[in-house]
Amino acid sequence: MRIALLGYGKMGKSIETIAVNRHHSISLKVSSHTSEFDFSDTDVAIDFSVPTTAVTNIKRALDAGVPVISGTTGWLDQYDTMVDYCKEQNGTFLYASNFSLGVNLFFELNKKLSDLMSGFPEYKPEIEETHHIQKLDSPSGTAITLADQIIDVSAYNSWSLEMGNPNGLYINSIRTDNVPGTHEITYNSDIDSISIKHTAHSRQGFAMGAIIAAEWIKDKKGVFSMKDVLNIG
Known part of the structure; x- marks a missing residue:
């Protein structure tokens, strides 16, 4: 080819x-x-x-x-x-916002978890994504895909890079040296937290x-x- x-x-x-x-x-x-x-x-x-x-x-x-x-x-x-x-x-x-096999499986896992958690509003979701400093967009396309999946089944109507926005799902976008890509979704309540995470080791x-x-x-x-x-x- x-x-x-x-x-x-x-x-x-x-x-x-x-x-x-x-x-x-x-x-x-x-x-x-x-x-x-x-x-x-x-x-x-x-x-x-x-x-x-x-x-x-x-x-x-x-x-x-x-x-x-x-x-x-x-x-x-x-x-x-x-x-x-x-x-x-x-x-x-x-x-595709991400071509990794692992990330695409992670998308499916995120959809299932967000569907399950939608019935428990006491758990508040947030996303943290970390990439190398050369990455031009923030948040990452992968983080946006993950956020959209959660927004589809939640009370949020958008995502936000600012913490505390009541209508925006918070995405913490971090840029640092030599990180191919890490994405973590966490659901926090007053009692406990539930999280899933994908870490890329290379490109x-x-x-x-x-x-x-x-x-x-x-x-x-x-x-x-x-x-x-x-x-x-």
């Missing part, structure tokens, strides 16, 4: 290493300095860029008839627009998940998620 890397930072380089080890080739490497995109020798595009270029990257791939998967976060206010654009182009698009899980998604999506049409790839949920 010939893969275009739309974004060639740390994640792009990790994806390249795994792709080559799985006998794929890299047809295109796009960085912030790339002005011309040639998808003529590409089977699938993988976007791990930055919020300001993600939409352009996705559109260019769809315009070229190339399936595209994106793990870039911080641009989701335009997600529905990209879904509509993909359908108009009869294209193929998959977005390899994210990169491997992106390659698996690319292998799965090749030759398909439509809009998909990691649930489709992993057949979970």
Whole structure:
């Protein structure tokens, strides 16, 4: 499979290493300095860029008839627009806030726990997420996905980075050195606390998940998620 890397930072380089080890080739490497995109020798595009270029990257791939998967976060206010654009182009698009198998299982665990805890309002949920200082968005896309799952079955109508907002589910977003990604959900009451936690040890899980998604999506049409790839949920 010939893969275009739309974004060639740390994640792009990790994806390249795994792709080559799985006998794929890299047809295109796009960085912030790339002005011309040639998808003529590409089977699938993988976007791990930055919020300001993600939409352009996705559109260019769809315009070229190339399936595209994106793990870039911080641009989701335009997600529905990209879904509509993909359908108009009869294209193929998959977005995930996190491609890790463990995180996608964690999403399912969070949904089940939030459903259970929704009947016990004395327990107040909050989320803490920690990432490396190079991460551009805050909170993380993964934290937002986790928050949305809780909000769907709770009295909250949004998430908030400020503690004490009565209508906002609190997300404590921490940036520090050399942390690939840690997410913890805690339900606190006056009597006790219940928590679940996912800790990534490296970027390899994210990169491997992106390659698996690319292998799965090749030759398909439509809009998909990691649930489709992993057949979970």
